Amino acid sequence: MKTLAALTALTLLPLSAMPASAAPGIDWKPCATEYAPTLECAKLQVSGVFSIALAKLPATDPARRVGSLLTNPGGPGGSGVTVLKYGGQGFALDKPEMAEVRQRFDVIGFDPRGVGASTPAITCGPDLHDPAVSRFPKSRADYEKLIAHNRVSGAECLKRTGPGLTHVDTWSAADDIESIRIALGEPKVNWLGVSYGSELGAAYAEKYPKRIRAMVLDGAVDHSRPTRQAVLDEAIATEGALNDFAKWCTTSDECVLRGKDVIATYDALMRTPGGVPSKQLGRNVTAEEMASGLYGSIILPMFWPDLAKAVEAARAGNADGLLPYAQLDPSYGAYRAIGCHDFGSPFTSYADMKAMQGLVKALAPHSWRYSEFWDMASGCAGWPVASAYLPRPQHVRGAAPILVVGGEHDPATPLVWAKGLARNIENSMLLVDAGYGHTGLLNSGCVRTEEVKYLVSGVTPAPGTVCR
Template identity: 35%
Template sequence: MSPKRPERRPRVAVAFAVVALVISGCSSGVTSGSSTSDAPSGSPNPKVTSLLSPAPGQTPGALRPYYDQKLEWRECGVPDFECATMKVPLDYAKPNPADDVKIAVSRKKAEGTDRIGSLLVNPGGPGGSAIDYLQQAAALGYPQVVRDRFDMVAFDPRGVGRSKPVECLSDQEMDEFTRTDTTPDSKSEANRVVAEDKKFAQGCEKRTGKLLPHVSTVEAARDMDVLRAALGDDKLSYVGLSYGTFLGATYAGLFPSRVGRLVLDGAMDPTVDAREAARAQAGGFETAFNSFAKDCTKRPGCPLGDSVQQAGTELDTFFKQLDAKPLKTQDDARTLNEPLATTGVMSAMYDESFWPVLRQALTAAEHGDGTDLLRLSDLYYEREGGKYSNLMYANAAVNCLDLPPAARGPADVDKALPSFKKTSPRFGVTMAWSALGCAYWPVPSTGKPHRIEAKGAAPILVVGTTRDPATPYTWAQSLATQLDSGVLLTYEGDGHTAYTRGSKCVDSAINTYLTEGKPPADGKHCS
């Protein structure tokens, strides 16, 4: 089992867990207004007046060929799954068949006879392959009652996986990027961060070309409506995790009358700007680490000592030692340095089932072997056999379009550091410097913080986990409040997202909602 990693933060992709909405070049988008990030905890920012407006009720004639297309299903090498290719316009404002983007789709038909329709799933990212998620996890791990009633469907959003993937760096260049010190101690080290961020951005522009300005969340949500029509469904039913909640909420804001049964698990708050998103997420990882430390220090042989405070001190010392001298690993060509170790620790925070793995990795590192922490870092970056998936490239491309940069240069990072350090002594500096990358993105951002109301939509189920590392619980509270028909389900627990992670209470509530259309009472708590 792999830890869920729906929200990523390469340095260029500042909105690691949060991305806000985008104005695409279509007739619907975010209305004008101001934005700040001083909202009360758990509430949408009252100073954010921008609002996602619904798309026109009638499909424009130029888009009819896309909505009327018939998917040609074929075998795709995975038992019980079918695959198809869907065409969508590169630019919804100026559809041109010569520029169409081919979107990869996969499905597993309902296993029972009492079929409701299609259920789209998305694991987040942005940049995570929904098809891989469907074929490797959702179609096997989702409850039987759901698989019996729905065709399980996924598509890789534009720029992701099998759908014209964004490309940026060679594998060797990406290795160097992930090793770059994001806790710089000198001007030269800070300059190195800037240089690597610029190289990343320039590589994306060179290797991806005209697709790069057209991978926003709004465009992906519009693609999702084309897919709904191609599947023959009047309403969209959907389970989105982490960034997938932002994609789902965006769909609801654009097409409220077409909302069926939407589950938004590990929710993001579209009223939060990029800098506050990074800072809040640093706090989420701090909370998650403290939960890990509390568990670890109760166990014999914990490599971090016997108290939460000592655990934090020991981890700080470990990181400083790595900054001075990286550890050897079983990969003779690679060592474990501070940024890779930090990523490895953060990777294990996504799922408490990985806490034993992290304990083992830290114990091995204590004895001079950095192999296990390096593997956790590779898992996070989707690096296997020396090769990277396009996860991080798509992540950056989407995030840098969806929000203005969190920082315009190193001076902005320096100003933000005290707040980040206060929020997260362990991870604040790394997260602050990770907020710099979009400053050098070759395509201007088209989105900004805004509210999503989706007035007139059917009930939308928003799920939040109280000690979620990547999407703080307050974001779920805020999104549920914004949505006109939002219903909040709270999981008192650890890890990122809640559905199918062991809580019978959560699973029962979501299963009933999906199969019967009955959401739980607003404010229901599970553990």
């Protein structure tokens, strides 16, 4: 096994640089932004129902062009078009390691079916998130209230979106990548997927292994892992991230909480009777909502200084810096609908959910009020649209070497998931990021360097490579 892995690491994939020609089936139009002056946009009909929004940053060195690089920024519900329009993920060259990607590839961002500017877009009602409905019911009556809320809000999503809502699972969405590849005229796919983008990429690899030239799965999601186990994995990782943040605060001049017991301060905030006022929302924000807001910042160390200020402000009576994703981002409906297709809820009764609550609180005594997979598992309980792609054993065979990336301190996609996904993919290579935060692409120059080298040359890093 070790010998095979070493040989795989040295495998050189053919470059076969392709001319940057007009892509068949795609009518590109200029859609320049301040961050992307050469950006082009288009729509592609991929089925009788869905039309996919596309954006392209043409290679800046056409003579050395490798091909097209399809990207997905995460989610579920993340817009690849928006990322390119605003120069996210280093494509505005704020991360120098990405310069060669811009030179050698046409970078393609797209909005998966149901997402963003793709049509029909997943559309839900304003009550999809209700602060009065707890994700941690304390009684059977509270549990039934949660189930009823999810059923009604899901039915509203189905009414507003239409029958397309039953076909936005990731297994189906993988077929759209193949449609994009064909329309681009590319013989094989180059893929850079982070977080949810790793799940979507892995589904494509399972369905179309021979169509892959190079594929990076960063912040890896292991779809073979049962939802119950994923909930516990993420609870542990989120608690670890809160402790990492607290430790950082003990030494950093950028932390306004320096000199305080950060964990005790946070715990006291969570116990604030009636929640904390938000000027932006015009109401009090609950402890569960503030925990969600904290999670949205704790996953990226670049946000830690502002997070410390937000915690301090909330303790003083203003929770505007800790507002939950469900209140801030219009893509939350897509996040919920696709997540319910892909992971669903494992809970069979109030007693079952109560037992899982106990496990989560034991594993994450301070951060238990929010993690993405608990939000998914509780939010999908009672969801009226049947799940189409629940976790199951996953096997990718016959593909070119695929690079899987996982972080030792990633609260959103724990390292154990990357290890599991790598085991699921024949001839894959695991790159470990020893730093902090969600995905190596967003947090580590070392990881970006290794990913770019691999995407350009096809050579995976040496076995056992760790970015420190």
